[in-house]
């Protein structure tokens with residue numbers, strides 16, 4: 001029997017609903033339950049794939065090729081459960097579906113309305129594609145009171161009503177702010193937010209209160225009383241020093257206990273030893289390395305959420321703290337200075353789009369190659385490293401990517417045809433932008449004897465992709481002669497997936513996004529190895 005836990009947020013945005021949902025998933029899992037996490041996003045885009053990283057942060061890609069909200073990354077990092085297309089929906093998807101059905105005549109002449117047709121589509125989504133999960137934790141994006149959120153709240157109200165409290169639970173996350181002039185924590189915004197929710201027919205069962213300082217027991221009791229929740233169901237959530245301390249912190253405050261009580265289930269206490277170990281390693285590192293990340297979206301670090309986490313996991317694996325210098329690649333284009341890279345122990349060029357800043361990334365790859373500094377190129381970062389090698393090692397000064405317009409030596413070019421399983425996928429320059437990249441998990445054969453083979457310890461790997469352009473296999477020979485090894489290829493041998501310089505201490509480019517699969521308790525081998533190389537580098541400096 002699957003139970004549903006709905007998580008809403010109030011008072012302000014950015015309270016960490018995603019992390020709370022992820023931590024609840026982890027706690028239930030640690031009590032022996034099978035969980036699944038989902039996100040309902042009220043915005044009108046069909047998916048976040050077409051949104052600017054400055055607006056929305058990272059686009060998280062699933063194995064089955066969906067471009068989803070970055071919260072799904074938290075879910076996966078905390079539970080290890082691979083998310084799927086069916087774990088994230090938006091208003092845009094719901095309406096696309098409802099309108100297509102209306103056009104087909106599926107509604108048999110009915111007037112198509114938000115209630116019941118849109119809400120039915122949301123309810124169907126919430127309950128779709130579920131197997132033997134004990135719990136589905138379902139986060140509602142946005143804040144209570146948002147106009148776009150109304151159909152979603154109505155849908156979860158109906159689901160709660162249909163399933164009853166034995167199978168559904170509502171958690172509301174709010175803020176209890178400290179007012180300096182009154183020297184007091186204030187509960188009123190929480191009361192108002194819960195009232196708003198109640199006016200929509202939803203009575204939360206648990207209220208989780210974010211606060212930057214200890215909330216007195218009397219204030220929590222007051223919240224419970226005014227918000228009509230059981231004693232002990234108003235739970236404080238204090239700021240913690242690392243996000244991986246959240247599951248333990250919530251457990252100590254009794255959150256998972258309150259959830260079990262609500263459902264009347266007896267479960268053994270959670271085994272949080274993996275979390276305690278990760279947190280211990282983060283809190284007590286043995287040394288520090290500095291990584292220079294040369295990107296474009298450095299003003300909004302949410303754009304590199306999974307990357308930042310994967311780097312820290314690499315640190316956990318090596319018992320070091322990873323300090324990241326976020327560097328805007330454009331600074332390397334002005335007067336050719338690359339000073340900011342002088343003191344870093346590793347250089348990482350992450351995924352990116354468009355010509356702006358590309359030359360700076362190429363310059364960073366050159367610096368890393370020539371100065372023997374560990375280099376990790378991810379997606380765009382691999383493409384720029386290949387262009388650099390073509391220009392400066394293979395005597396192809398006109399080498400470039402067709403992403404920036406036509407060029408004489410397109411060592412990176414538009415991918416128009418590729419194999420996905422047994423099917424051929426085709427695109428051209430006029431294809432729609434949304435959802436048409438090479439997306440999701442693809443296999444890659446790893447060359448025995450290469451460094452990447454040593455890192456993975458495997459002949460065949462599977463990693464997630466999100467890109468339109470591809471290193472052109474026709475340049476393989478000339479680049480290999482110049483010293484760059486094509487150590488990973490698609491199983492049909494057509495698409496370069498990984499490159500490395502065998503003569504360099506650590507220089508690896510990958511066409512996929514390994515950061516999406518790294519977890520604190522299972523750091524990705526490429527990140528573990530990269531940070532290990534950075535530790536070596538720090539000893540030389």
Ligand code: GLN
Nearest residue numbers: 351352379380467468469
């Ligand atoms: N812009 C490049 C492409 O589309 C790289 C994309 C990426 O780094 N995710 O191929």
